[in-house]
Amino acid sequence: MATKKSKLLQALDYYWNRFWVNDARLKLIICGSASSWILKNIINNKGGLYNRVTQVVDLKPFTLAETKIFLEANGVNLSNSHILNLYMVFGGVPYYLSMIKKGLSAEQNIDQLCFRSRGRLFEEFDKLFSSLFNNTEIYIRIIKLLAEHRYGLGQSDVLKRCNISEGGRAVQWLRGARTSGFYYEPSVP
Structure with a gap:
């Protein structure tokens, strides 16, 4: 939707600054899984x-405990080990859960969703990556x-092993992967 050819950002910039910025009735909420974008x-x-940003809401996936509560609220009653297996595969993402x-x-659900050709998440990896990243x-x-x-x-090891020149x-690629939740940098004590 927001490709270079679409000119979405230019249009948003123009209309926001020209017409909407002083309209108290209007709230613009931008959300999506492409956090790096x-x-x-x-x-x-x-x-x-x-x-122009007044507030950032950084939604995190459910914790393991929240995942159990969510599943039980949806009538899914599984043992703790099954819930852990689901959590390790779906990462506490409510949409997937x-x-x-x-x-x-848990194994039957994972098999049907992820490994069957008609499973709802069978092509999720490719779709997710192509929607999040250009390269x-x-x-x-x-x-x-x-x-x-x-x-x-x-960082230097990652770049060297992936044959990516520094710069x-x-x-930008490393930051994009991090802000999209694919890895994190541990805090130094």
Whole structure:
């Protein structure tokens, strides 16, 4: 929707600054799973939308305990180990958890949703990456590499092993993967 050719950002910039900025009846809410795009183009905008954000709501996935409560509220009663399995696959994302069918085990749900060709999430990985990132193959290389290293890797190691030259683009790709929730940087004590 917000491609370079669509001129969505330019139109939003124009209409917001020209007509909507002083209209107290109007609230613009921008949300989506492409958090790196939102950060770059809206929150950190350096053009006409600069400093227009009044509040950022950073929604996080459910915790394991919240996942159990959510599933039970939807009539899905499973053992703690089954709930843990679902949590490890779906990460506490309510949209995915809402697809869990009562009466099926965690493994049956995962199989039907993710591994059957008609499963609702069978192509989710490819759809998610192509909707989030322009250079899908680079992000996939970065994330697969990080997944292979339990304790993480430093930036220079990631770039070297993925054959990515250092520079602004590389930092942008790493930041995009981080802000989209594919990895985190632990805080230093």
